[in-house]
Amino acid sequence: MKLERSDRGPLWAFLGPAIVLMVAFFVIPVVYVAVVSILKWNGISTPAFNSLRNYLMLFKDKAFTRSILNNVIWALVAGFIQVPLAMVMAIILSRKPKGWKFFRTVYFFPQVISGIALATMWRAIYNADTGLLNGLLKAVGLGHLAKDWLGTIETAFPAVLIYWIFYVGYYMVIMMADITTIDESYYEAATIDGATDFQQAIHITIPLIRRTSLLTCVTLASVMGLRQFEQVYMLTNGQPANTTSTIVLYMYKKLQDSNYGMASASAVILIIVGVIFIVCIRKLFEGRGETVKVKKGRAGK
Amino acid sequence: MKKALALLLALTMIFALCACGKQAKAEEITINFPSVWVGTDSKAPYMEQLIAKFNEENAGKIKVVVEEQTDYQAARDKLRTTITTGNTPDLCILDTTYDIKAYTESGKFMDLAPYLADGWGKDFAEGSYDAWSVDGKVCFLPFESAVFTPIYNTKIFNEIGWDHFPATYDEFFQFCKDAKAKGYNAMGQMAGENGWSSMLWYSLIVEAIGGKDVYANGLQDPAFVKAAEILKEMYDYTFDGAISAGAGDVNGHWLARDTAIYLNGPWWVANLYKEDNAKDGVLLADDCEVAVNPKYEGGKGEGGLVTTVQAFLAAAEQTDPAKKEAVVKFIKYLTDPQHVSELALSSGAMFFVKYEPSPDTSLISQKLTQVANDAAFTVIHVNGAFPTAFSTEFPAALSALILGQVDAQGFVDQLQTAIDNAA
DSSP states (O other), X not given: OOOOXXXXXXXXXXXXXXXXXXXXXXXXXXXXXXXXXXXXXOSSSOOEEOTTHHHHHHHHXXXXXHHXXXXXXXXXXXXXIIHHHHHHHHHHHHTOOTTHHHHHHHHHGGGGSOHHHHHHHHHHHHOTTTOHHHHHHHHXXXXXXOOOTTTSHHHHHXXXXXXXXXXXXXXXXXXXXXXXXXXXXXXXXXXXXXXXXXXXXXXXXXXXXXXXXIHHHHHHHHHHHHTOOHHHHHHTTTOSTTTTOOHHHHHHHHHHTTOXXXXXXXXXXXXXXXXXXXXXXXXXXXXSOOXXXXXXXXXXX | OHHHHHHXXXXXXXXXXXXXXXXXXXXXXXXXEEESSSTTOTTHHHHHHHHHHHHHHTTTTEEEEEEEOOOHHHHHHHHHHXXXXXXXXXXXXXXXXXXXXXHHHTTOBOOOHHHHHTTGGGGBXXXXXXXXXXTXXXXXXXXXXXXXXXXXXXXXXXXXXXXXXXXXXXXXXXXXXXXXXXXXXXXXXXXXXXXHHHHHHHHHHHHHHHGGGTXXXXXXXXXXXXXXXXXHHHGGGSOTTGGGOOHHHHHHHHHTTOEEEEOOOGGGXXXXXXXXXXXXXXXXXXXXXXXXXXXXXXXXXXTEEEEEEEEEEEEBOOSSHHHHHHHHHXXXXXTOHHHHHHHHHHHOOEESBOOOOOTTOOHHHHHHHHHHHHOSEEEEOHHHHSOHHHHHHHHHHHHHHHTTSSOHHHHHHHHHHHHHHHO
């Protein structure tokens, strides 16, 4: 569509501020980080050109490759386990069973608590010596399973990840809001045709939220997974033996070492991984044709 | 008449301008001081009094504004960022994790050498600030010192059947076995957080094996590998979960009286005297004794002591001479021997400033001072001897060592690689 000359002024008036903000707070910082990533700089001396050595050193460092792997696992778990769990909860609670408001509040409650506080609480639960988890295991006669959950290579990363999966409230509320916009007549028609609740969820609800709230939640959750920091920092600081490290934690440690070149290079890699993830998720959700082509909330109108 | 009026107006304006100038000159100088000596830090109560007194004495001229930093690591991160972005605080507390040479050469910090040479330097221990000078500039003024030597619980030792602290590391491990047999942790270790306690033990072992020149060849000295083997063995005699433990766990076990030996800096002494940490009305300090680092058979470290600069005072370079003088005045005030004596008494911390110890100084502090005075030589704590990358990597390398992911040589190699990458 070609814009009339008279439309251009208002268009730029509306877009202008957003573009300026985008350039100031995103484009310039990203370019700055990209430039620093090819420098050798301790933050105080004169920077020196370092070619791609920072990137080469990153990929030689097992702690960094492990961090990427952990972030990818985290993003996948977030997008494809945490969000589906949230979706199940959203579908169930949207049917408004008895006590649904109470459960909605309970599931959402962890979202209003800071990640640091939650991590501190879970650190106490996992404590090998005085922790609740080992205490419970001992109490039910499974004391032989008690271990240093955060200090054992096999259990540390799952321990950091697993509790977080169940904090589904944020995504659940987004999807619930979307589900409530679906016209009731679909469900009424399906019920007349003999469809069970499960069949209605599979054939009506999920297809209708797939490209809206579900896509949004999967994208958000995956990006959150890629950005993980405070949870790992508080629980393990990336240990034992860097097995729970994430890219942001790795970047933070390089900043502590005043190695701004490598910290920026790891930030660039994080951006690239993030872009790849978002593109893949969008492709995945756009790949197949829509199962239900009717617009939500407009049936019968 | 008009001329007279104009003259009067002109004179009024000139007078007003002069007054403005005087007012500007008399403007109160604000010194921004982000400090970690706040909150629960043992130096906090006296520092608060001291700064309030300074502000009172200089009311209307100088005002020190403390920016409270209650988390040591967060304070380091913030300082590093503010310095990098050109917003160096007027006065700040730094430690050995900063690249002192680069920071000094950056020109962002005030050179205190001329002031020290002007007589102020006599207040400091011989050679204390020269050791940290770069091309004759003293931008990092060593203020708080620390000695690291074990403190042990005599009551637990008696229960285990020991009436003395092990003199050698062979004897030390015999003690560890006896402690374990009686259900006690010999000592606290931690590979979580920054691995602080274990890093201190590592320093002690490195010193015992390698002696005073152990850092001469970096991490190439065989003492580092041997010390890693010994440190790994120590994990058999500490509490469960030490690999993921932090300082809170180590301190908690020590305060719970289930751990026989404690290793930390002198700033922790005040906690030994806290009523809150007493048990059955007995202060922990009453059951404590100060030991010296055990000797390593065939080692070079007998009589040595591990020390560090716990805190440097560093001030931002100032363009305004009046502000520069004000900052120096405040630093001189802080490092006044009488003030430092009272600060040492209230906190148990040790300092590079020469001061007359108070007769009320706690027994443990007196013994720590005695150990420091008796030392044949001193060796710096590993975190001050190597670039920051060493300390950052230490917990990862240590947990890999304890869990068998790397051997002692691999542990040292991992630390070396981290240093090389940061160089």
